[in-house]
Each structure stands twice: as structure tokens, then as C-alpha cells.
Amino acid sequence: MSDDIRVRLADTAADVEDSLAALLPQPKVKGERLAEARLIEAMRYACEGGKRLRAFLVLETAAVFGVARDRAMRVACAIECIHAYSLIHDDLPCMDDDDLRRGRPTTHRQFDEATAVLAGDALQTHAFTLLADEATHENAFVRIALIAAIAKACGAAGMVGGQMIDIEAESAGEALSLPEITRLQRMKTGALIEVSCQAGAILGQADTAHMRMVEGYGRDFGLVFQIVDDLLDIEGDAATVGKAVGKDTEAGKATFVQMLGIDNARDRAERLTEQAIAHIRPLAGRGDVLAALARHALTRKN
């Protein structure tokens, strides 16, 4: 199954790449370059590449509930826009000050800081534009539910709040407790991963019991993903990972690996993977791809 899931991830990544290229604004209209073309080029640049894990979660969770792939793809792309915006802003000199992302110069290195800030801003907006459009779902309540869930996951109580806590912990140089690190990671990376799973269930108008299953899966999976990310920061090499490694360790960032040590962190990731899979056991065969993804995430090298 591990090879199968690799192929499936790669196929999905290619599909998402194509869909994003079609769903993002174009720098030219009728052959004429727009005055704001530079902004649009930076938005498109920042959305290129990446593993498309969040998109994959949307698409595969939606598939569990029988949602047509082309419809789920719009939501998958909206979440990838949010993810790309967060990476642009996280990489800025005033934040993590990174030069490399997805194996290429970060957006502010390729363009400039002002353009990078604006491209992130416009990508966030674009996500909501995509979600609000009736092509996403004919039922306005479904679109509203998607917008509400995704906004909650990426705002002050989710992704952006988590980034703030991370920055503060680093600059204060104070060690966080395990519950504090868990909350931070759940907000910073977990919330968007969890809502990617929720989104599939919202699109499929799943009942509460099924919603809870994929939320539980997404919550545990998000933590596994983060722990493996931290392990790769220590054990991976930059060429494979596609971004600078060792920086988090050097910066004394609050990570599970820092707190628990490598072996315990790996143990914890293994236990959380089993827990994630247990959440979706009632789905039986319909949950196979999600289960395979969780196992794959544990052994990924980038």
C-alpha cells in the first residue's frame, strides 16, 4: 500500500497543480498584461509545488462521502491557497527569514518583501472567493459551512494564533510544557489539516457521527505530521526536504522532539497514527486510503 499511496499522492499533486493554475487569477487578460500582474505572478509562484497534503485530505475525505472530485477540487485548491499564503508570510524576514521553500527561492527572495506580503494577503482572499462561488456547491449553506470552518481554522484561534505563540515562545526563550506545545501545534499546523478533513465531510453533508470520525482522524494525523516534520528538521537533509533543515533546532523552537527526545517523539507519532486510524475504522474499506496515508506520513522523507 505504501507504493500505491505514493503514486496516488503524486497523481493528486499533479491534478492540484493544474487546477490551481486554472483557478488563480491570470496576469494577462486578452493578451494584455495587467498593471497588477506582478502580484498575480507572485501568487501563482507561491502556489507552485508542494506535497498537496491538505488538498489530498480534502479530496480523499470527500471521496469517502461520495462527493464528485471536480467539486472537491475547488475546496482543495482554496485550502492550498491558504496554506501557500501562510508559507509566504512565515518565510518573511520578520518571521522565520527563510530563503528556500519547496526547493526554490521563497516568494520574498524571488520577488520582494512588499510583493510577498501582498501576494499572501490576496491568496487568503482568493480562497474565500473560491469557496463563496456557487461552482463549489449549489447549496449556499454548504458553502457558508465551509467558509466558517476554514476561517476558524486559519484565524487567531487557529493557524495564525499558533504562529504567534511559536514566535513568542522562541523570543522569550522559555520552554513550553507538553500541553502548551500540543496546543501550539494543533493551532499552527493541526487546525488547517483537521479542517481539510472536515471540509470533505461538509461537502458530503455527512452526519455528526461521520463528521466526528474524520475530525478525530485529522486531529491526530495533524500531530503526527508535525512530529515527523520536527524529526526531519533534525535527521533529514535539505535537498530531500526542500527547505532549510536544522533551523528549528538551532532556534530552540518549541517542538515535540525538543521536549520528548527523538525516540519518544517517534513512539508518540506511532501511537497517534494508530489512534488516527482507529477513528475511521467504522468507515471500513471507504477509509483505506486515509489509513494508508496516515501510515505513509509516519515514514515520509520530505
Next chain:
Amino acid sequence: MSDDIRVRLADTAADVEDSLAALLPQPKVKGERLAEARLIEAMRYACEGGKRLRAFLVLETAAVFGVARDRAMRVACAIECIHAYSLIHDDLPCMDDDDLRRGRPTTHRQFDEATAVLAGDALQTHAFTLLADEATHENAFVRIALIAAIAKACGAAGMVGGQMIDIEAESAGEALSLPEITRLQRMKTGALIEVSCQAGAILGQADTAHMRMVEGYGRDFGLVFQIVDDLLDIEGDAATVGKAVGKDTEAGKATFVQMLGIDNARDRAERLTEQAIAHIRPLAGRGDVLAALARHALTRKN
């Protein structure tokens, strides 16, 4: 009427201040300071003060169509969140590098750059959270229409695109043509002002003819507002205006005043004011406040 409108603006500003304080996240929950409190404090700081012109337009346009004020207030606050986010990011060192805003230190001066970037990001998200909530309108189609219109106005085809063009024009040192400046200003500040008027009509489920009236008013009013802003940059004093003056002129920014000269720019603003008022003439008495506002905007000192 000019005194009346001043009182009405001041009353609205006070109401909006109170409503925003209630509708923004709180840094403490049950007396306990959240780990991400700094982010929330920066969001709240950036939303304090201001003329609340956009909120006023939402509330007064909504009133034209008989919408209850408390309902329109949520939308007014959402648009003020968008406006505040755009000011935080525009003031950053990599953009306009401003130290003063609304008579106080800019958000990145009061906090720091990273916090300012994140506070802007989270305020944009918060606007969509407010709009998606059913307290805004019981009809999901109305909420979706608000989200779609506001996202369009503040994204790459609107506010953020306009800011990109402005930065590029400045750094290239090339003079823009009058149509280019008009497009820039319509996007950069006009789009959010226009959508503030639209929002009131959407909330009131206005028919197309009435929608066009307030859109036309908003479009012309937005340009007047910008021309007066440019004039204040030259003729105003910093203490009254509440931000640095003369900077745009010094930086050679593409403005109507630069292009037309002071007298012609003022003439143009006067003509556009009459045109704005003409759009809403069919509203008769119901349009009195909007008409008074347009006349007031022409003579404002801050």
C-alpha cells in the same frame, strides 16, 4: 446639514468602536490570558480609532433599504476589520514604512513587525468569520453574496491589486496616465468604499436598479474621498490628519493632484460629488444622509 452629518459620523464612530470591541476576539478567556494574547491585542489595537467612513456607508446604505442597524453593524465591523488589516500591512517597513496612524504609533511600531503581519492576516480572516455567521443574516444566500462581493473588492482585482500597482508605479518612477491612476485608485481605495455601499443594498435584498444606484454613488464617492486625501497630504497638517503628511508628494506617488494640479483636482472632486449625488436622486429623502456625506467629504479636514 454639514453639522448634522458631523454629529452623525461621530455617533456612528462611537457605536462602531463599541461593536468592534465586542466582536473581536478577547485576549483573556475566563480571566486567563491566552498564549496568543499578543496577536489579539494587536488586532484590537489596529481596529481602534479611525473615522469609520466605510462602516458609516454600510449602515446608512442599509438604512435606505430598511435593514435593522444591529444587523448591518456586523457587516460594518467586518469591513472595518478588512480596512484595519490593509492599513497595518500598508504601514509596514517594506511598504510605506509609516510610524504614525490615526494619531498613534502604527501596529508594527507599537508591537513588532511579525506581530503586525499576523494581526493583519487574522483581521482579514476575522472579517469572513463575522460575515459567515448566521447572526449577520438568516438567509445563507445573503451571507454568501456579502462574502463574494467583499472578497472581490479586497483581493487581487481590488484593494490589494491597487496597492501593488501603486508600489510598482512609485518604484518605477514612471508617471501613470489619468486612466491608469483612476483604475489604481478605484482598486486601492475605491473598491472597499464601493462595496461598503453595495453591502447595505445586499443586506436589504435590494433590486438591481437600486443596487446600481448605490454602487454608482459609492464609485464616485470613493474617487472624491481619494482626491481629498491627496489634497490633505499636500495642504493638511499632521496633527489634524492623524498621519504623516507630504509623504506621498515626496515619494512621487501617482495621485490625481500630482497629475491635475490642486485646482483641477478640486474641480474634479466637486464634479464627482455632484455625480455621486445624482446617482441616488431617485431615492429622494431616503438618500439625504448619503448626499450630505458626499458634500461633507469634499470639505473634510482629516
